[in-house]
Amino acid sequence: MRINNAPSGEAISLRGISKAFGSVTVLKATELTVKKSEFLTLLGPSGSGKTTLLNLIAGAIAPSSGEILLSGRNITRLPPRDRGIGMVFQSYALMPHMTVFENVAYPLRARREPSETIRRKVLDALDRVGLKGFEDRKPRQLSGGQQQRVGIARCIVYSPDIIMMDEPLGALDKNLREQMQTEIKRLHHELGTTIIYVTHDQEEALNMSDRICLMKTGEIAQLGTPDELYFRPNSRFVAEFIGESNLLLGKITAVNRVSIDGAGLVHVPSSERALGSEVLVMVRPEKMQVSAAQADTLAGHNWLHGTVEGISFIGGMTRITVKTVQGVSVTAKLVSGPASTRPELGSEVKLSWSPAESVVLSA
Amino acid sequence: MDRSINLRVQSLFMSPAALVAVGIVLPPLCYVLFTSFQGDAGPLSAYIAILESNLFRQTLTTTLVVASLSSVLSLVLGYIVALHLAKQSPNRRTALMFLILLPFWTSILVKCFAFTIILGRYGIINNLLRWASGIDVQLPLVLNRVGLLVGMTNFLVPLVVLPVLASLLAIDSALYRAASVMGAKPARIFWTVTVPLSVPGVVAGLLSVFVMSLGAFVIPALLGGPKDQMLSNLVDFYNREVLDWPKASSISVILLILASIFIVPMALWRRRRI
Missing domain, CATH: 2.40.50.140 (Nucleic acid-binding proteins)
Incomplete structure (x- = not known):
C-alpha cells in the first residue's frame, strides 16, 4: 500500500494555477480540487482552456503561477515521467512497432519491474479491457475501439494515482463511442481510480461524470454534478452549453x-x-x-x-x-x-x- | 481498373526520362559487357585473370572495407544531424537544410582540394596543433586511409540526413509525450521509440550510401594513398595505364553486379513498404 499523507480524499489540487503565453492568458488563476476516486470531466468549447489544464497536470507545459498537488505532494516542477500519472490520448499514441503486449508492458519496463510481474500485470490489464488473446497483434491490426482499449490498459497496468483522458473517444463513431463510455464507467467503478476526462461532448460529460467542470475562455464557468449543471445552471453560458x-x-x-x-x-x-x-x-x-x-x-x-x-x-x-x-x-x-x-x-x-x-x- | 489507368498515365509521364536514360546508359553498358568477353585467351579469360590477380583481390577488400566504414561513419554523423534538424521549427529547418546541401552542390574536385589544404602536412589542422602544443606536429591526415574516410564521409553525410530526417519527422509526437508520461527517461525513449521508428530511413540511407561509395573514384584518387585505391581506380588503371580494355571491362561488370546485390533488395524492400 502507498503511504499517503494527503488530506483525506484529495487526489489532485490546483492552487491558483494559471498559464499565459506571452501576453495571452489561456488559463486564469484557477482553484480546483479533485476527490479520490472521482470522475471529473473538463468540458468546454475549443479554446476554453480545458486542454491547457490537462497539459498542466500532465506536465507537458509549466504553469505561469500556482501549485499542483498530487496526493499531497507538490508536483508543479516535476517532469512528466516522475508524476505517476496515466494518460489516454485521442490519437491513441500506441507504439506502432510494438505488439499489444509490449505496448501495455512499456510503463512497467520503464519502472524495471521483473518480467514475471510484467507478464501477470499485462495479461490482467488486457483481460480487464476485454482484449484477452490480442497480445501478439500490432496496433494497426486493431480497430479504433480496440486500439483505445490498449491505450486504457496501458494506463491501468501501472495503477497511477490519476488517469487523464484527452477526448479519448473523439475518433470513434457514435455507437462505438457509447459502448466505450459504458466500459470506461465500468472500469472506473471497478478500479476506483481518479479520472480526469476532457471532452467537448456535453452528452458524454453528463453520462459519465461525478462532477463536471465547465470551462469558458480560460476560467471555470461552473463546477458541479451533472444534475446541478443541467437543472441549476448559474449563467446563460452554462444554460446554453448544456442541453x-x-x-x-x-x-x-x-x-x-x-x-x-x-x-x-x-x-x-x-x-x-x-x-x-x-x-x-x-x-x-x-x-x-x-x-x-x-x-x-x-x-x-x-x-x-x-x-x-x-x-x-x-x-x-x-x-x-x-x-x-x-x-x-x-x-x-x-x-x-x-x-x-x-x-x-x-x-x-x-x-x-x-x-x-x-x-x-x-x- | 483505376490502378491500371494510373499506371498508364504514370508510364506516359515517365517515358521521356526513361528513354533518355536507356539511350545514354544502355549502349555503353552493352559495349562494356561485350568488351569484357574479348580477352586474349577465350571469352572468360579476362574474368579469370582478374579474379586470380592479387591486385584485384586486395582492391576488392579495400573497396568493401572503405565503403562499410564510410557508410557507418556517415550514418552516425548524419543521424545526429537529422535528430537536431527534426527538433527545429520548420523555418529554421529549411535554413539548416540549405547549409547541409550546400557542400553537396559543390564540385567534388573542389572539396577534395579543400581537404588537402585542411588536412595536409602543413595544413590548417596540423598548423593549429603545432601552435597549440608548441611541438612540430605532422600528423599524416591525407593521402592515406584517414584522408579517404574524411572525404568519403563528408560527401555522404547529406545522403544519410535526408532519409533519416524523413523517418524522424514521420514519428507522431504524441508517442514521445505518451512515453514520458508513462515514466520513460530520455535515453529509454530514444532507444525504444526514436531508433526503431527511424529504421526505414536508416536502411534506405545506409544502402544508398554504401552503393555510392562502392563506385567512388575521385575521392580515393585525390585523398587516398596508394594502398587505398578502390575498384573504380583499378578500372582506370587497366583502362589508361595498361590499356587492357577487356580486364577493365570485366572489373566494371563485377562492380556493377556487386552494387546490384545491394540495390535490388533495397528496391524490393521499399516496394513492400509502399
Whole structure:
C-alpha cells in the first residue's frame, strides 16, 4: 500500500494555477480540487482552456503561477515521467512497432519491474479491457475501439494515482463511442481510480461524470454534478452549453415574479435579486407543455400564447417551435406520438410550465 | 481498373526520362559487357585473370572495407544531424537544410582540394596543433586511409540526413509525450521509440550510401594513398595505364553486379513498404 499523507480524499489540487503565453492568458488563476476516486470531466468549447489544464497536470507545459498537488505532494516542477500519472490520448499514441503486449508492458519496463510481474500485470490489464488473446497483434491490426482499449490498459497496468483522458473517444463513431463510455464507467467503478476526462461532448460529460467542470475562455464557468449543471445552471453560458434551453428576458417585479418583456408576469422560484434588475428566465424545452389555445392552464402554471412555427420529429422526441404573440421563439420538446396527435403547423397553441421548472439567471 | 489507368498515365509521364536514360546508359553498358568477353585467351579469360590477380583481390577488400566504414561513419554523423534538424521549427529547418546541401552542390574536385589544404602536412589542422602544443606536429591526415574516410564521409553525410530526417519527422509526437508520461527517461525513449521508428530511413540511407561509395573514384584518387585505391581506380588503371580494355571491362561488370546485390533488395524492400 502507498503511504499517503494527503488530506483525506484529495487526489489532485490546483492552487491558483494559471498559464499565459506571452501576453495571452489561456488559463486564469484557477482553484480546483479533485476527490479520490472521482470522475471529473473538463468540458468546454475549443479554446476554453480545458486542454491547457490537462497539459498542466500532465506536465507537458509549466504553469505561469500556482501549485499542483498530487496526493499531497507538490508536483508543479516535476517532469512528466516522475508524476505517476496515466494518460489516454485521442490519437491513441500506441507504439506502432510494438505488439499489444509490449505496448501495455512499456510503463512497467520503464519502472524495471521483473518480467514475471510484467507478464501477470499485462495479461490482467488486457483481460480487464476485454482484449484477452490480442497480445501478439500490432496496433494497426486493431480497430479504433480496440486500439483505445490498449491505450486504457496501458494506463491501468501501472495503477497511477490519476488517469487523464484527452477526448479519448473523439475518433470513434457514435455507437462505438457509447459502448466505450459504458466500459470506461465500468472500469472506473471497478478500479476506483481518479479520472480526469476532457471532452467537448456535453452528452458524454453528463453520462459519465461525478462532477463536471465547465470551462469558458480560460476560467471555470461552473463546477458541479451533472444534475446541478443541467437543472441549476448559474449563467446563460452554462444554460446554453448544456442541453437546450429557452431564455426569456424580463425584469424582477417581486421575490418570485418576473415580468417577461411584452408577455406579462410569470412565477419563478424565489430569489434575492433586486427589484427591477434584468434577468433571464430559463425553461428546458422538455418542461414546456403544449396544449390547445383554449385549454385551461393548470393552477399555478405559467403560460404563453403562440403559433406553431416548426415541428421536427426526431425519433423519441418531437421538437415544436412556437412563436409567441410578442415575437419570441420558444421551443418545446414532447415525447413523440403519431402525427395525428401533434399540433398542426400554424395553429394557435398555449405553452405552459411549472414555476419550479424555471431558473432565474442574470441577463 | 483505376490502378491500371494510373499506371498508364504514370508510364506516359515517365517515358521521356526513361528513354533518355536507356539511350545514354544502355549502349555503353552493352559495349562494356561485350568488351569484357574479348580477352586474349577465350571469352572468360579476362574474368579469370582478374579474379586470380592479387591486385584485384586486395582492391576488392579495400573497396568493401572503405565503403562499410564510410557508410557507418556517415550514418552516425548524419543521424545526429537529422535528430537536431527534426527538433527545429520548420523555418529554421529549411535554413539548416540549405547549409547541409550546400557542400553537396559543390564540385567534388573542389572539396577534395579543400581537404588537402585542411588536412595536409602543413595544413590548417596540423598548423593549429603545432601552435597549440608548441611541438612540430605532422600528423599524416591525407593521402592515406584517414584522408579517404574524411572525404568519403563528408560527401555522404547529406545522403544519410535526408532519409533519416524523413523517418524522424514521420514519428507522431504524441508517442514521445505518451512515453514520458508513462515514466520513460530520455535515453529509454530514444532507444525504444526514436531508433526503431527511424529504421526505414536508416536502411534506405545506409544502402544508398554504401552503393555510392562502392563506385567512388575521385575521392580515393585525390585523398587516398596508394594502398587505398578502390575498384573504380583499378578500372582506370587497366583502362589508361595498361590499356587492357577487356580486364577493365570485366572489373566494371563485377562492380556493377556487386552494387546490384545491394540495390535490388533495397528496391524490393521499399516496394513492400509502399
